[in-house]
Amino acid sequence: MSRIRFRHAVGLAAVVLVLVVPVAIAAFVATTANTGSSFQSASIFPGAIKMASGTYAGNNVDGRAIPVGFQPDFVIVKSDAAREGVGRTSTITGDDTKPLGTATAFTANYIQSLTATGFTVGNNNRVNATGDDYYWVAFKTNSQAMAVGNYTGNGAGTRNITGVGFQPELVMVLGDTAQRAVLRATGMSRTFRFEAGTGSTTGVTAFGADGFTLGNSAEVNSNGVAYHYVAFNDVPNSIDVGTYTGNGTDNRGIATGFQPAYALIRADDTGTQRSGVHRPASLTGASSLEFGATALSTNRIQALQATDFQVGTNGDVNSNGDDYYYLAVRSSAP
């Protein structure tokens, strides 16, 4: 009996030893390492567009600074009221801006300067009238995505403008003359005004590897006139210059593959006068902007969405059977 108890005690002690006394046998460990491999990306990738849009309430103060966050190379300002839109490139010097809705030469007291942090406006009612809200969009050039430049017209029937740095997909021309600003995208049948018109065959006539070709339209190539251009490339996930055929369907999404921060549409209609329309991300609701002296309009560019922009049924953007060209830009640079 006592032997049994002793054996039980021994067994119990062994179990207690196993359970209670920790047996930690760690591995032998050795390491070797290389530290400090460093990787830094470029501040802006080729093809990325630094852009911003915003809005301000007019206050009629001359020389008013509008902050953008960077030094822009191209700025468009449009009132929500029935006032003409205006545009300016960084190649334009002095207090000069191109009205985009009428046949008007460069004019002072609109966008007065492009600065390191934005732009300044005068107190003309097209840019700064008390009671108006103004919408602006500002772009920074990029060697592979967007360029601005200038040339002096020579009146020649064919003139090549080179040095853009890429083959443009869309070109805007702003002349310092009493002619309208115009634009043309690859595939368009003519060069069109920003506002209503049926196009010209002697404006921008072709696109080349490093620029574009002009005819002798006074809108783009009058002898001795200073012209300034803005050229956009098509860059995946950054800039989409494209086309679609209207179908008259409301709330139609036009795929861009990214969320545009700005969209511009121009009909390629040589029979019916249609106006260009645009919309920056700063514009809310279903409204969009024209370039002429028209207040905010509806049923055109109704929304900028995650992978497309939405159009209504207005003939400026979606008439059944008409071809439309668009510029959609994503804010793709920090």
Place this chain on the structure above:
Amino acid sequence: MKRRRNLFVIALLVLLVPVAGGATYAAFRATTTNSGDRIEAGSVSLSDNGDGTSLMSMTGGVPASTTSACIRVSYGGSLSSTVRLHGTTTGSGLDPYLDLRVTRGTYTPSTPAFKSCTNFVADATNYIGAGAGVIYNGTLQGFPDDYAGGLVDPLPGSPESWTNGEVHVYRFEVTVQNNFAAQNLNATQAFRWEARNQ
């Protein structure tokens, strides 16, 4: 006789107490800068051919920018070990936008200077279905940070038992993704090989 046997059992238990309770085998660490450590009971030792500089450096990276470098890792322990790769990342967030491929191989026929991938020959085995010798193919962010999640060399299902004198070369290739979200960011990475004999 039985009494003697009981005494023997008791004595054995008494002997076991200090052995079991006190034999906590601490981890012995050896690095390339401390190669003189010797453990009579057995050793685990790793070293590389680094020269004190970092393996890779990239500045102004844009989509498709690539940098690569090779490093030779040698095993000098007397105990066989398995090895895992891992390393911590710091920076402003570029690591999700960097693709990293790690390929294991050898230098044949000769070993070039540190970082050079001249004479690098990948292992013939397609370990993970990403090509000969590739043992990791993902983002830098996905590269494991610690031993627990570490990359078993060369493959979790068939870890290699490293033995004294064994040498492997690792080629690291880092490529910037085509993603605008990667702009103006940075990352700093450590690459660490850790050998354990169990």
